[in-house]
Amino acid sequence: MDTTLIEEYDLVVLGGGAVGENIADRAVRGGLTAVIVEHELLGGECSYWACMPSKALLRSPAALRAARNVAGAAEAVTGDLDVAAVLARRDRFTSNWSDDGQVAWARGAGIDLIRGHGRLSGIREVTVRTADGSTLVLTARHAVAIATGSDAAIPDIDGLREAKPWTSRDATSVREVPGSLAIIGGGVVAAEMATAFAAFGTQVTVIARGDLLSGAEPFARERVADSLRSQGVELLLHTDTARVLHGEHGVTVETVTGDAVGAERVLVATGRTPRSTDIGLETVGLTPGVWIDTDDTLRVPGFDWLYAVGDVNGRALLTHQGKYQARATGDVIAARANGTTVSDAAWGAHVATADHAAVPQVAFTDPEVASVGLTLAAAEAAGYRARAVDYELGWVAGASLHADDYRGQARMVVDEDRSVIIGATFVGPDVAELLHAATTAIVGEVPLDRLWHAVPAYPTVSEIWLRLLETYGRDSAARPDWIERGSDLHPIAA
Incomplete structure (x- = not known):
């Protein structure tokens, strides 16, 4: 079969992972028509080969370790990890590598899906070679968004x-x-x-x-x-x-x-390499096989209709950052299509500025590593007058209740000139759940003297925030007046 058809949409999205889905969804919510072109499974890397299956594989061993680290529960654990059961649970989280549920969602959201390999073929134009061998030309009234993601990099090692x-x-x-x-x-x-x-x-x-x-x-x-x-x-x-x-x-x-x-x-x-080699970039004067540069509205410089979102732009290769970019992109495309003039200053809620300095990330290792913003070394390299404040997580009452012999460490990196946090790292069991508070403090540029009034519940691991502030305040002219008068709060006090 070799038939050429032409269809028109307001928005054509090249790539149907989580990023492409979110771009299309936001644009449709903004009143536009949208189509996703995808040659693999709708839902993409995160759903079937990255975030979900990897964390499913890691969670069962982590749960077993957690039980063995609490007296009473430890005595009840008599068996070893059931690897077959772990793999079966992983399969459930990938829907057994079926995207039927995602396809049903897209249909319900008013998003069209075309299966096939799409390539840019001109201004606001994508040509798709479908699975049945036919050719479909999609024209976009307003925008084309590239959300093709990235592939694992294979280094040039002899014999690899x-x-x-x-x-x-x-x-x-x-x-x-x-x-x-x-x-x-x-x-x-x-x-x-x-x-x-x-x-x-x-x-x-x-x-x-x-x-x-x-x-x-x-x-x-x-x-x-x-x-x-x-x-x-x-x-x-x-x-x-x-x-x-x-x-x-x-x-x-x-x-x-x-x-x-x-x-x-x-x-x-x-590492990763951009999936931009065979998507027709050369037809619009761009270089295939490289990360695609964008501004903070994710638009490609020099084009009023072309956007690159998620891994393919190389800004922050994380699913949550890609989805964050996607929400901004879909809203901006809809606004521009509806005649709204968008500038970075006027559109502050819909630009991807967090990609520059407030990217949260968790390594689900044992122990977990949760971080956001700058490390001390990165802050100093960027020219900040930075100070690191460290505290042992195991000294916090909530942590000692969470696991026997809890071992962990927390660090906040402070911009001394502005008295705000610009980086935080937590290491220890289950510290991923501490991360969003740090992200909020950094994105909101909350002054340290205000954070004193964000009181952590006792006894929780989140009490680490109080201990970090106390550690900072003991040696800082910026400490609150009530510390000068004498506090009844001490590092190991209840």
Whole structure:
């Protein structure tokens, strides 16, 4: 079949992951017509190969560790992790890799879906090669939004491609757990998958060119590395991979330092590359295969109709940031289509300014690492007169109740000139739930003297906020007057 049809919409979205879905939904809510072009599963990477399956794999081991760390519950735990049950639970969270539910949602939201590979073919035009071999030309009255995401990067290492390495997709959709796994890379994916597979009983070796979680605060890196080692994971850090040899029974990863790591499988977790190679960028004068630059309304400079949203623009490669961008983009496209003049200043609620300095992220390792904003090193490199305030999480009453011998650490990074928080990091069991308070404080630029009046409930782990402020106030001229008069609050007081 080779029939060419032409259809017109207000908005054409290239890519049907969570980002593309949110762009289309917001635009439709704004009164526009929208169509999504997707050649894989509607819902994209996060739903089927990243966020949801990876966290499902990690949650069961974390729950087992949590039970074993509380007396009374620990005595009730008599068995080991049931890996088959973990994989079955993962399958439920991916809907067994069926997007029927997402398709029904799109239909109910008034969004059209076209299955096929779409490419830009002109101004406000996308040509789609559909599964049945026909060609469909979509014209956009107002905008085309590129939301094609990113792929796992495969570095140019001798023999690696021939060894048919796993990427994160293979690791999160695994059907049979290997006895041994070599992981090349040291970022969040590498650390999380090392955590998961070690819990499954796999012998894991991590080979990283730099530190583990190199962008995190040093104490966070050290605690995660120590924990992985205690679980039997071998860490070869600051080590380059020289070559990968593929044999009948697995792979051998050779390093430049002479180590040879044998494993059944090798997982590559060395970053991402934009999915922009075969989407027709050259037809409008843009360069294929690179991250697509945008302004803070996610519009591509030089075009009044073209937007690039989510991973493909390289701003912040996280699902929640992509969805944040998508909401802004859909609203802005609808506003511009309806004749509203949009500027960054006038449209402050609908620009992606948080991408610059307030990006929250969680590594669901053991222990968890939750961070937002700048590390101390990044703040100093950016020219801030910054101060780090540290506190042991295990000293907080709520943490000691949460788990026996709770171990963790918190840090807030303060801009001393403005007396506001510009970064925060928490390391410890279940610290992900502390993160949004820090994000709110940073985005809202809440002065420290106001945060004193945000009283944390006792006894919760959130009491860490009081302890951080006390630690800051003891040595700061900015401390509240009532501390000068004498406080009855002390680091280990009830």
